[in-house]
Amino acid sequence: MAAPLLTSLTEPGGDRPDALVVAGRPCSREDLLGAAGAVAARIAGAPVVAVRATPTLETVTAVVGAVLAGVPVVPVPPDSGPAERDHILRDSGAALLLGGTGDDADGPAEAVPVDPAERSGWSEPEPEPDSTAFILYTSGTTGAPKGALISRRAVAADLDGLADAWAWTAEDTLVHGLPLFHVHGLVLGVLGALRTGSRLVHTGRPTPEAYAAAGGSLYFGVPTVWGRVVRDEAAARALSGARLLVSGSAPLPAPVFRGLAELTGQLPVERYGMTETLITVSTRADGERRPGYVGLPLPGIATRVVAEDGADIGELEVSGPTLFDGYLNRPDATTASYAADGWFRTGDIAAIEPDGSHRIVGRASTDMIKSGGYRIGAGEVENALLDHPAVSEAAVVGAPHEDLGQEIVAYVVADGVGEQDLIDFVAGRLSVHKRPRKVRFLDALPRNAMGKPQKKLLPPA
Ligand code: MLC
Ligand code: AMP
Numbered sequence: 001m002a003a004p005l006l007t008s009l010t011e012p013g014g015d016r017p018d019a020l021v022v023a024g025r026p027c028s029r030e031d032l033l034g035a036a037g038a039v040a041a042r043i044a045g046a047p048v049v050a051v052r053a054t055p056t057l058e059t060v061t062a063v064v065g066a067v068l069a070g071v072p073v074v075p076v077p078p079d080s081g082p083a084e085r086d087h088i089l090r091d092s093g094a095a096l097l098l099g100g101t102g103d104d105a106d107g108p109a110e111a112v113p114v115d116p117a118e119r120s121g122w123s124e125p126e127p128e129p130d131s132t133a134f135i136l137y138t139s140g141t142t143g144a145p146k147g148a149l150i151s152r153r154a155v156a157a158d159l160d161g162l163a164d165a166w167a168w169t170a171e172d173t174l175v176h177g178l179p180l181f182h183v184h185g186l187v188l189g190v191l192g193a194l195r196t197g198s199r200l201v202h203t204g205r206p207t208p209e210a211y212a213a214a215g216g217s218l219y220f221g222v223p224t225v226w227g228r229v230v231r232d233e234a235a236a237r238a239l240s241g242a243r244l245l246v247s248g249s250a251p252l253p254a255p256v257f258r259g260l261a262e263l264t265g266q267l268p269v270e271r272y273g274m275t276e277t278l279i280t281v282s283t284r285a286d287g288e289r290r291p292g293y294v295g296l297p298l299p300g301i302a303t304r305v306v307a308e309d310g311a312d313i314g315e316l317e318v319s320g321p322t323l324f325d326g327y328l329n330r331p332d333a334t335t336a337s338y339a340a341d342g343w344f345r346t347g348d349i350a351a352i353e354p355d356g357s358h359r360i361v362g363r364a365s366t367d368m369i370k371s372g373g374y375r376i377g378a379g380e381v382e383n384a385l386l387d388h389p390a391v392s393e394a395a396v397v398g399a400p401h402e403d404l405g406q407e408i409v410a411y412v413v414a415d416g417v418g419e420q421d422l423i424d425f426v427a428g429r430l431s432v433h434k435r436p437r438k439v440r441f442l443d444a445l446p447r448n449a450m451g452k453p454q455k456k457l458l459p460p461a
Contacts, residue, residue, distance in 0.1 A: 002126040005152050005191070008170065009032065022057040022200075024204065032061065036067075037120040037122030039062055048093055052100050053179070053181035055177065059180045060180070064194065068122050072135050072149075073133065074089075084144075084429065089107060098114050132150065133154075136148045138275040139377035141365050141378060146330050149326055150278070158278035162192065169197070169198065172199070175214040175220075178221070206222075212234065218243060223247055223250050224250075224403055226260060229260070230256050252270050270282075270289075280298060293353075294358050296356050302319050303318050303350075305350055315349060316348045316360070348364070369397070376398075380434065382396050390416050395445050442459075
């Protein structure tokens with residue numbers, strides 16, 4: 001029989017009434033198993049299930065229930081507007097939306113309540129390692145988000161590799177407040193704790209005050225969160241007792257790295273990954289920590305840089321057991337994401353130093369934006385803007401931003417509509433974090449002789 005994915009839930013010992021605390025609500029592992037067992041019994045046999053992924057104990061219960069039952073989970077961002085939600089539900093074929101609310105009633109899936117106070121036994125066999133654990137929707141440079149198929153085997157391999165790199169054990173208390181619909185907050189931040197057996201404190205929101213108050217040993221954050229911690233000196237100093245501060249999902253600026261070192265007395269650990277590959281490269285707890293470096297490949301992962309003309313900087317390609325099984329319903333996009341010899345093309349530009357340490361230096365495409373650690377395709381935002389009747393042309397870029405890394409700036413040709421109207425229009429259709437922070441109005445987009453928009457020629461934001 002296959003080994004359990006969530007090892008600590010099925011092993012006796014080490015439990016406590018506050019083994020998990022999610023947005024202030026404590027729960028033991030035994031109680032989580034009971035509540036998740038009730039979810040599993042309700043959804044067993046469903047081909048796939050969606051979860052309205054609020055940062056709550058309900059979401060953790062729903063996801064664990066689906067993982068127990070072997071039903072692939074599709075997390076839906078809780079602030080996604082109808083256009084994005086309906087795309088995710090229809091494309092994935094999810095007929096059930098766990099934790100759905102009245103707002104979801106007009107969508108394509110039936111809302112199913114989740115109650116963390118329920119208890120039910122669950123003793124069905126562990127699902128096969130090759131079966132799908134998650135379908136994670138993620139943006140490409142154009143079009144609507146695609147569903148990345150993530151197997152149980154990939155999740156287990158990644159969490160075990162990270163436990164090895166970070167010396168992550170049941171002795172740790174993991175603290176973070178990241179969203180529960182992406183790899184960082186959900187796969188690492190929830191399943192990681194349930195596999196290693198560490199305590200988990202999810203702070204609801206990733207605020208510096210909440211991190212400071214949580215008293216953890218292991219902290220996860222995106223660079224925006226760490227930048228905010230550094231700007232809140234008291235909060236930063238409160239983290240000096242932690243064992244490991246881990247940053248990922250976007251480049252950690254060197255000043256933030258140095259600020260953390262100065263205020264907490266320890267150098268942060270940076271790691272690199274993607275929805276499609278999970279985390280593949282990380283600084284080790286016992287390794288050298290340098291600003292701008294994301295460390296070494298995890299056990300079992302191979303990396304290479306594919307550069308033109310013998311240069312040592314080029315596109316990073318990876319292979320190994322943590323890779324996804326393709327995009328749902330998109331064989332074309334799946335094929336395009338692999339090199340001819342089967343390595344996954346990350347689209348990130350990297351350099352590998354002689355000592356094996358990796359440095360991520362940029363993205364191959366400017367149409368892939370990272371804002372606050374969220375991945376946002378320019379094309380999806382452009383399409384949303386073009387759905388507004390007053391907009392005739394749109395070009396979206398990521399502009400450098402002190403707090404968010406990049407902020408979304410939209411350039412539009414439009415008549416009779418204001419900046420805030422367009423920001424609210426996008427926020428209402430897509431997830432709120434995909435909204436432009438600025439809108440600039442032009443008479444025409446700069447185009448080349450072929451009529452193709454030239455984003456390089458747009459005026460500064
Ligand atoms: C503002 N708001 C609006 C609005 N304008 N709502 C609707 N319409 C408008 N026009 C409101 C929002 O509803 C919300 O309200 C509030 O503004 C805050 O939203 P925000 O401005 O987007 O928050 P911000 O402070 O900018 O967020 C920063 C952040 C966030 C760091 C908290 O970006 C974040 O959580 N990032 C984590 C991303 C992440 O986990 N990525 C991992 C990807 S996996 P209210 O009331 O709710 O406050 C990956 C793999 C790997 O990359 O390597 O890890
Ligand atoms: P996502 O699919 O949302 O997980 O986003 C993946 C992308 O995030 C990668 O392709 C990188 O561009 C970026 N990323 C993740 N971690 C890092 C990091 N430590 N440094 C730089 N970029 C990162």
